[in-house]
Amino acid sequence: MQTSTVVVHGATGAQGAPVVRHLLAAGHRVRAAVRNPAACGPDPGAEAVFADLSDPDSLTAAYTGADAVVVQLPLVFSAEAAVPQAEAVLAALKRSGVARVVFNTGGSLVMERIGVPFVDARALLATELPGVVRTATVVAPARTYMENLSAPWSAPMVASGGEVAYPLPAELPVPWVALDDLGAAVAGLIASPAPPPLRVVAGPQALTGDEAAAEIAAALGRPVRWRTIDVAECERMLAPFLGPEAAAGVAAAYAPLPPGAPAPPEPDPAVIHTGSTTLREWAERQPWPLS
Template structure:
């Protein structure tokens, strides 16, 4: 795809783990980046990015932050109050409309269902994904095919991995194309710079791995045996709660809850919407400072 001369990109969530990867990808592609923050971000924002203050519930504040931008990368926080989550989503859409933003890329951080499911942070993302094409001239939703490698090195997972166990709420025999966040950042930068980006881009890791294969790759990278432990969403909630809080932990765990028996499986994505990242799990794991990931979130 031919590139457009995009120069200034606004990034929501720029101080978070996913947002930081998006910022790195955009900067590497030569864009100027402004990160939306509610207060002084201190050292959490990339030193080459400029902070811009905005209130996620105030469309006027958001429109001011978007002023002069060529593109906005939308990433919503993990909010589990139904009213607040939807109000934030609506404010972002209104801000984009008020500022006359021409291009936006929405990273919902996970595949988005086609309709609300009753989980507030999911339903807010459904709203943005649905309305964004009617709000800006060029809109793209970019999602991982399933989940991120960084979840394996999160504060609730890293100590267990170092001890020889991956505890995760997915079956051991389920092939999952684990994605590195830096590959997501590269994909977002490509979409921001594309002359005609697609409305949907799904980013997959280079190889689909079962749980046991994930454990084997981690074993090779860490030089010690690691086994896969398929846990329940309820057990995962208990793992997350000390780090994210009870409400956020329950919301994340709910996203891993299997649908009721008899629910038709979702259709396979159109291959034309899928792009593949370059980072292999073993290579990614070798680059991690596993001891540093033990620190509280």
């Protein structure tokens, strides 16, 4: 396999770090795009390079000479920042001549602008990338990530309270995705001679709320129950860790559809990549807080 130089946004974050790890394991050279190369600590095998999403010139410099870029936008919800960041990425890709991009949406697949800056930034990138680079792939989870269950706002409730509190209906089968499987899928797209324009990553099991709780209980060796929470409670859980603006934006993504609104279509099975990590295996590996 030919090795490439790959720029990775969000390389020190929960979603970017597994991407870096899998790219390095495959023999690629990785540039970790960060705002403060001296302070940030990406994987020691990666080269930290300055890149500010509000500064197209810095992005152009970071991208120049690279074979591919993995784009992951941060949790930004303000109109003044979200869409301009996507525009800066597009401008820098055009200037630098990068041939291949994998764009990880970080959440539900969005292809249409709806007037919400966080959503519109992702829709802009997803729709405009094919006209800017020769090879572009949009990656999205089938629904949500296992790591949300071990995040600071939820891990203590699971480990100490024996409760998975999540804003999804208990009866909904969810193909929970491990971020390590997402990272492996992104690295595979970088190496692929003909990557698809869209890849949806799903976990190997579609579990209802009670089934998900039972898998975690088996891993922890003690009872765990599922509790569906509403958007308001989800926002209150997130706010101390993400801040009020990001908490409101993330929680809003789980809001139920208005009455009569059509459900989004299920992805074509041909674009789905199924990871290998089960929820129980993942839970057994987590450093759950002591009860």
